[in-house]
Amino acid sequence: MKVETRTVLPRRFAHRAATYRDPTDLLAVALPIVEHALRRDAPVVLIASPDTERLIAEASGAARTTGGFVCLPAPPDGLRRCGQTVAARRAAQLRELTDRAGPIVVLVEHDLRHGPLDEVAWVEAEAATNIAVAGMPVTMTCLYRKPVSAALVTALRRSHPQLLGPDGAVLDNPEHREPAEVLADHPVAALPVLGPPDREFTFTPWQLTDLRTAVAEIAFEAAMGRERAEDFVLAVNEVATNAVEHGYGTGLWQAWTRGHRVVCEVHDGGSLARPLPGLKLPHPARSRGRGIWIARQLCDLLHVWSDPDGTHVRIESARS
């Protein structure tokens, strides 16, 4: 009977945190994880600064292994305050890798000095990661550099079900909370105000076609190209549909054009049943709940937040 021996890596998402003081300390934490994965031919994904990537690769001799490293590029600067989009993008990248290679090990460097996110977006990003990567065969270890700031302490303690002890042992984290609970205490922040919109109008379900026409026009003005423009129109339509379906039947659409970049916001008076919709791939048997997930795949940024006035979504895309 053939026995499958490569089952030591979890088949579901494992999200762990560890701390380090300096590059030498980081290597001491990371190297055993990397070597353990590479011995089992599991790809190692590094989400870190170029210096850290080089440090780990050289120390582990990754080039001689069959599993190897995959280094994911840092998100662009425009996502510094949008942890949910960073998480959604990473989830898409990790899904592609796991579909191809099976279980993977991910190391994420969390150093505010080099990190892709502003401090305010860290809690959001970690909670969003727990939603977006759930169900994938990914073992992710987040490496936090000491001293850990107050905001990052929350992200570290609340969003990681497991912690790595000083000896590398995996410990259950009693302070871990579900994403909804974390985000109830630390709501998703609004993005910076953009000023008066270039265009805006209120809409009902029967004006969705006018909204699509308006979005197509600004996408054309931004010279986005047909396919990208069609995708952007679809993304905004899905957000607007949610606004009229789950709000109070009307929504407000606003748009800004900045050269080849187009920004839309959709506002409605409803509340969110759960924070950060559209991060988790819906089950194929479900006919609903797929719109925002697809919208997130089709644009450069999709940021959902709520406040006492209702629910707000910003969507951005640019000519590729």
Add this chain to the structure above:
Amino acid sequence: MPDTANGVGDTLALTKTVAEISRGDHACVVMDSDEQHWEVVAGYVRHGLARREKVVVFDGERSATPVLRRLAEDRLDVDRIVRTGQLTVVPPDAMTWMWSASTEEIVGLVSATVDDALAEGYPGVRLTNEPAAGRSDRSVGRLGEIDRAVDSALRARPATLLCQYERRHWAGSDLIRLGEQHEVDVVAPALYDDGLLRVTRAAPFCTRVAGEIDFSNRDLVRTMIKKELDQALRAPSPSGQVEVHLESLRFADVTSVVQFVQVAAGFPESHHLVLHGAQPAVRRLLDRCGAAFSGQLVLREADPR
């Protein structure tokens, strides 16, 4: 006077479909939606071209662009037929001039258009224009006068006329009076038309969807396909296919595309849902919604032009 299905009451008028319009007819059609307008005009043009006639479309306020788009969706090589001159789109300036011209001048223009087509060797010519709006300068009396004069001038000539009226611009009594000027009423029945989405029957168990599907009308999709399946299952010689033509579906939201996929998944093994000619954006969305994994769903490319 009884009204026809179009509300154009003329007891002497024949009722025909677009395909049944024959050379020499002076027909009218009352439009309820843009999709109907594009469908009817494209059909009128297409059948004329098939009979090797020259077709002249007088462009108006709303532009002939969507009509040309519909012709392309109907798999016609629009560039070729425009380049060869078999289809001529007269720019809106001509329509603007016509509204200020005398009846004699209009008749002269139309007669010259027919003369030119015959001189070019075409056996016949088809004329139509954008639907005339019911503005004060386009009164029923004035339109009736022009219609009668053009009709007299073209009688016994190999010319076919299709006059279009939009229902929303005219009172019912006006439409009756305008209808009386025409010997043929053109009907273009639809299974559904809400101004955004139009569904017509192309053949038994074969429908064509034109326009846009979104939150305001998407529940129709599931209902319509289920009804088609129900009828297909009850048919004495079931073909095993429920076909939907998507060539003119210009937008579909995620939920409606998921509905296509899920409805197909519910088909019995004996039947398939066949989707024809989805445009690239709809096709990409079908792929994103798992169409490739639905065994009962078949995607077919549009027929070559």
